[in-house]
Amino acid sequence: MQNYAPPTAEHSTVQDLLYAPEIRRAFLFIDEAQEETTEELIRICEIPAPPFKEDARAQYVRRRFEELGLESARIDSEGNVIAERAGRSSHPRVILSAHLDTVFPEGTDVKVRREGRRLCAPGIADNTCGVVSLTAVARALDAADVRTEGRLYFVATVGEEGEGNLRGVRHLFTEGEFRTGADGFISLDGPGVERITHRALGSRRYRVSVSGPGGHSWGDFGIVNPVHALGRAIARFAAYPAPLAPRTAYNVGIIEGGSSVNSIPERASMTVDMRSVSSEEIDKLESYLRRVVELAVREENLQRATSGTSLSYEMEQVGDRPSGETPIEFPIVQAAIACSRALGIEPRLDCSSTDSNIPISMGLPAITIGAGGMSGNCHCLTEWYDPAGRELGLKRVLLLLVALAGVAG
Ligand SMILES: [Zn+2]
Structure with missing residues (x-):
């Protein structure tokens, strides 16, 4: 240079x-x-x-x-x-x-x-x-x-x-x-x-995928549901108080999952975009996302504990712009x-x-x-x-x- x-x-x-x-x-x-x-x-x-x-x-x-x-x-x-x-x-x-x-x-x-x-x-x-x-x-x-x-x-x-x-x-x-x-x-x-x-x-992007056994909406009712867990995670994530300065923003841009209205899905995922003019704010936002996803999955697993089923999840980074x-x-x-x-x-x-x-x-x-x-x-x-x-x-x-x-x- x-x-x-x-x-x-x-x-x-x-x-x-x-x-x-x-x-x-x-x-x-x-x-x-x-x-x-x-x-x-x-x-x-x-x-x-x-x-x-x-x-x-x-x-x-x-x-x-x-x-x-x-x-x-x-x-x-x-x-x-x-x-x-x-x-x-x-x-x-x-x-x-x-x-x-x-x-x-x-x-x-x-x-x-x-x-x-x-x-x-x-x-x-x-x-x-x-x-x-x-x-x-x-x-x-x-x-x-x-x-x-x-x-x-x-x-x-x-x-x-x-x-x-x-x-x-x-x-x-x-x-x-x-x-x-x-x-x-x-x-x-x-x-x-x-x-x-x-x-x-700067921005950081994640795809969060939640998986479970899946089943029939009537026959298997009571087992864990990945979409329900994602819903809990999104509700919490969307409540994040992003600062105006340094300007910070987040967005759940895509949600996917499920195959029919009367099936409990085996898998659901969301893609999340987090941006800030400050890289520390992105770090904070990322750790908040990790916390809410973990919490949401744990809640869903707890509520359905008697079914003997549980969800797992993974977070894959799909973008990182310095x-x-x-x-x-x-x-x-x-x-x-x-x-x-x-x-x-x-x-x-x-x-x-x-x-x-x-x-x-x-x-x-x-x-x-x-x-x-x-x-x-x-x-x-x-x-x-x-x-x-x-x-x-x-x-x-x-x-x-x-x-x-x-x-x-
Ligand atoms: Zn462009």
């Missing part, structure tokens, strides 16, 4: 950059390419990318990177797409990234419907609008013949959402191509132009603030759980920002995206990328 100060981290230098002829040309290209960018957005959105099955979308993005003249477009062993754009030298190495995956399972209808200006489809904002920005920015750099000092990497990651547990970005920075670090990592996630996520919201912070003083945060202000945007510093959690937790300079435009109902089937104002987001991304990589003078 190199320690370098980007030549354009200061406001005045970003202002200079803003008026450089090649940047003006790139901005003009972004404006003129709006329709094509929207068409590309729709094409990518309509290629399903369910959790752990991003391959079709990855192949498409790899091909597009190749067509756009990026170098060595490839898919790594985890499924991430990577392509490069040479600079005058090989450093600094700056990564522009967006996650390919959606939260929606296989078989979800991803056909894009238009409602006025709005484009409606699951995953269109989170994160197809981020993915399309990679190609939109690469095209604009090329069309305007922008030459950078450092080398740019365009990366589309797998496994950001849910049980993907950041597997794509984790691979990149642990065993993959950036295991030796990078000088800057910018993740594009969702719409908007104000957010600069420089703090990583927390951390890229300090505000770091050049990448300062450059993001300066680029936002140069474009008339007042940025909002933010804490969230994104691909940047991994590099941030390793002390690498990383942020996550929006790709422009507006959206609503993210992670719902009614998700929509409105590209109005997207050009401002793309310009901010391009300006920041060039500010960090430096202009080849």
Whole structure:
């Protein structure tokens, strides 16, 4: 990991950059390419990318990177797409990234419907609008013949959402191509132009499974019931007084189990998400969860003791996202603030759980920002995206990328 100060981290230098002829040309290209960018957005959105099955979308993005003249477009062993754009030298190495995956399972209808200006489809904002920005920015750099000092990497990651547990970005920075670090990592996630996520919201996820003998609801009445035990656990867990500061949250997101209304289930499980800006609060929440599950199973076993049956349970960790912070003083945060202000945007510093959690937790300079435009109902089937104002987001991304990589003078 190199320690370098980007030549354009200061406001005045970003202002200079803003008026450089090649940047003006790139901005003009972004404006003129709006329709094509929207068409590309729709094409990518309509290629399903369910959790752990991003391959079709990855192949498409790899091909597009190749067509756009990026170098060595490839898919790594985890499924991430990577392509490069040479600079005058090989450093600094700056990564522009967006996650390919959606939260929606296989078989979800991803056909894009238009409602006025709005484009409606699951995953269109989170994160197809981020993915399309990679190609939109690469095209604009090329069309305007922008030459950078450092080398740019365009990366589309797998496994950001849910049980993907950041597997794509984790691979990149642990065993993959950036295991030796990078000088800057910018993740594009969702719409908007104000957010600069420089703090990583940590989370921990568990699947809690309760098992028993199972039986007939009438014939075997009186034996232990895993669903009843889970119900007791959830009631207690949901009463946890999460602090407002440091902000902490929890959610039982999935409950599963049972086979019919007149069977006592053999098994039931729940998947729990716990988040906090403080890792100590996550630890507290986790030990509370362990206590309530143990208590709930014990209660159910006690109440049904005369039946001679008992439940057992196990807790499996299905997610662990480290927390951390890229300090505000770091050049990448300062450059993001300066680029936002140069474009008339007042940025909002933010804490969230994104691909940047991994590099941030390793002390690498990383942020996550929006790709422009507006959206609503993210992670719902009614998700929509409105590209109005997207050009401002793309310009901010391009300006920041060039500010960090430096202009080849
Ligand atoms: Zn996302």
